[in-house]
Amino acid sequence: MEYVDWIEKEIFITLNAFSMFHGIKPFKSGAIIKLTKDTENTYDPEAIACEMRYFGRVGYVANSVSTVAKGCMSAGRVYDKIEDGYFAQVKFITKSEAIAKILTMDEYLEELENPESDIHYLSD
Template sequence: MYITITSFNDLHGEKPLKLNGIVKLVKEPDNKYDTEAIRCEMRYFGKIGYIANSTRTVIKGTMSAGRLYDKINDEYFASIKFVSGSTAIAKILTADEYIKEVEDPESDVHYLVENEAKIDLDFIKKHFGGM
């Protein structure tokens, strides 16, 4: 599964959007503009933007935040695969890819996850294991 990330140029410019960079996805159910908002964070930068959730901003072939919202835990991870200006396309990590990141002591996952014990691998395998 792929998603469109819309970045905030005024916060960090395009700098955080690097190929294969790990992005933490955080649901924001109390967001006053969009109850299906999913915030995107990166190591060293914090919040870099949101998963696109509008027909004007979602790149064709990627999932909107609304379509992804019920398929992920309260926080999850993706890897940036394409960058164009202040927009990126990221791939949602499969269960195996997530485990591989966790096994790498240098992975940004360790700096971004709030509580690794909260990541439900059975839930992830159910939704992402076959990708």
């Protein structure tokens, strides 16, 4: 996998649509999330699915004005800037959403150096 470092600043995304999967329970601060474009999503052509170790698909990156938390980018703004297999790390959790930061190249490489990181189990 090629991890192109397009991120020059901190980019936060809102994760939601949990009720379809496991709810908010799988999320904890520091958890690694794999981002995958869901090209078969009939409701949203810019859908980005979120996957976690042990749980599989846990939700989606928010893509609506009413669901994107203030200060976060929507799936539509991120969709063309990432490749499948990019990763994010959960930073904050509320009752209905999680906020994650997309990893920069340096952060990704740092995670790879950690043999305990979930990144090893989520990589193709």
